[in-house]
Amino acid sequence: MQIFENTEIAFRHRSDEELKKAGILFKFMEFPLLVKTAGIIAKMGIRLNLPVRWIVKPTIFNHFCGGESLEESRQLVDFLGKFKVRSVLDYAAENQESEQEIQSVINEIIRTMDFAATNPAVAFSVFKPSALAPVKVLARASSSELSANTPEIEKFRNNIKTLCQAAFERGIPVMIDAEESHYQDIVDKVANEMMALYNKDKAIVFNTVQMYRHDRLDFLRECLSESGQKKYHLGLKIVRGAYIDQERSRAIKMGYPSPVYPDKRSTDDAFNSAISLCIKNIDHTSIFAGTHNEESMLLMMDKMKEYGLKKNDPRIFASQLYGMSDHISFNMAHESYNVAKYLPYGPVRYLLPYLIRRVEENKSVTGQAGRELHFINLEIERRNRLRKSGLHSNIPN
Numbered sequence: 001m002q003i004f005e006n007t008e009i010a011f012r013h014r015s016d017e018e019l020k021k022a023g024i025l026f027k028f029m030e031f032p033l034l035v036k037t038a039g040i041i042a043k044m045g046i047r048l049n050l051p052v053r054w055i056v057k058p059t060i061f062n063h064f065c066g067g068e069s070l071e072e073s074r075q076l077v078d079f080l081g082k083f084k085v086r087s088v089l090d091y092a093a094e095n096q097e098s099e100q101e102i103q104s105v106i107n108e109i110i111r112t113m114d115f116a117a118t119n120p121a122v123a124f125s126v127f128k129p130s131a132l133a134p135v136k137v138l139a140r141a142s143s144s145e146l147s148a149n150t151p152e153i154e155k156f157r158n159n160i161k162t163l164c165q166a167a168f169e170r171g172i173p174v175m176i177d178a179e180e181s182h183y184q185d186i187v188d189k190v191a192n193e194m195m196a197l198y199n200k201d202k203a204i205v206f207n208t209v210q211m212y213r214h215d216r217l218d219f220l221r222e223c224l225s226e227s228g229q230k231k232y233h234l235g236l237k238i239v240r241g242a243y244i245d246q247e248r249s250r251a252i253k254m255g256y257p258s259p260v261y262p263d264k265r266s267t268d269d270a271f272n273s274a275i276s277l278c279i280k281n282i283d284h285t286s287i288f289a290g291t292h293n294e295e296s297m298l299l300m301m302d303k304m305k306e307y308g309l310k311k312n313d314p315r316i317f318a319s320q321l322y323g324m325s326d327h328i329s330f331n332m333a334h335e336s337y338n339v340a341k342y343l344p345y346g347p348v349r350y351l352l353p354y355l356i357r358r359v360e361e362n363k364s365v366t367g368q369a370g371r372e373l374h375f376i377n378l379e380i381e382r383r384n385r386l387r388k389s390g391l392h393s394n395i396p397n
């Protein structure tokens with residue numbers, strides 16, 4: 001793991017004070033009871049429209065998010081760009097219901113594309129399917145209760161098409177996030193239609209595969225075969241999946257087998273197989289590997305070498321979320337790999353569900369907070385040693 005251990009490179013964008021604040025935040029996440037209580041308060045805050053902004057904004061929001069608006073996030077995009085770390089501006093809207101809300105999300109995402117078209121530090125645009133149609137409609141269409149040609153689904157298809165067309169015209173790739181599996185089928189169907197339309201020369205439209213689902217390797221093979229036959233580039237964001245608790249409890253509640261692997265090792269194997277399979281088919285595939293897992297990133301770099309690909313091959317991106325795994329992002333970028341940080345932005349109340357997912361993911365059970373703390377502490381110690389020896393001119397302030 002040598003490449004990830006250079007904490008000087010990993011944190012040269014962080015001042016001492018920022019590092020200390022990040023350390024306190026991740027320390028807090030190591031206490032499951034505190035995390036659980038904070039999660040309950042935040043969920044109540046969303047439901048009851050409570051004023052949680054004053055506590056959320058200066059702490060967890062500032063650590064994990066770009067800002068409350070595109071304008072507020074610009075500075076950070078430029079700053080990260082100086083370290084060759086590009087951004088994916090992620091307007092944090094999900095679960096939109098009314099036509100008006102949906103239209104305003106579309107307008108905002110096109111604004112991020114306009115911004116990306118003039119700023120090379122932005123690598124991709126992105127949206128969530130649930131921001132473009134009510135989840136109930138997507139779920140009914142995915143369970144075949146609703147035909148894929150009904151007006152509600154036509155509206156959803158047109159919304160996605162508007163965004164894909166805008167992305168195509170600006171030459172900015174667009175990713176479709178994956179959410180819960182019970183409404184993913186219709187998203188996959190429309191995403192593949194869009195790829196066939198817009199990915200003739202290169203991947204502009206990217207769908208997401210969540211490798212904790214035990215049906216995704218087969219799905220991936222089908223997508224590879226279909227894109228090969230129809231002669232378009234397959235664009236794929238590969239992730240493990242962020243909705244494991246919801247997937248499992250829904251399956252129990254509704255009495256069907258869980259769509260998620262029973263153990264972490266199987267998810268890891270599937271994720272790594274997906275990376276290997278896509279790199280093997282890189283002649284007509286582009287991948288965006290969204291992970292904080294060091295082993296998977298090492299495997300990806302090994303596979304690139306094995307197939308004789310350049311480190312900065314434009315078809316391959318590594319990505320981590322802003323505020324997490326800087327030891328991966330900044331060290332890989334320093335080594336000339338293509339790296340982009342997911343940079344969510346939007347009003348604090350829009351971002352609460354995202355922030356709750358981040359806290360859940362970082363709690364001690366998964367060990368992620370421990371990993372983050374380990375590297376933060378190493379860098380704080382390194383800087384203290386430098387100060388003691390009088391060699392502190394390189395420490396950011």
Ligand SMILES: Cc1cc2nc3c(=O)[nH]c(=O)nc-3n(C[C@H](O)[C@H](O)[C@H](O)COP(=O)(O)OP(=O)(O)OC[C@H]3O[C@@H](n4cnc5c(N)ncnc54)[C@H](O)[C@@H]3O)c2cc1C
Nearest residue numbers: 177178239240241242263264267290291292293319320321
């Ligand atoms: C840039 C980026 C974009 C993302 N976009 C999406 C997205 O569109 N949709 C989405 O759902 N997620 C998304 N995620 C989140 C992602 O799916 C993971 O939840 C998160 O990154 C943690 O997984 P990991 O690979 O980083 O690390 P790890 O810590 O190695 O893996 C943790 C993950 O392993 C899986 N896992 C843990 N325990 C078990 C178990 N007992 N059995 C089976 N599987 C288990 C879960 O998926 C868990 O999240 C994104 C992440 C990144 C970095």
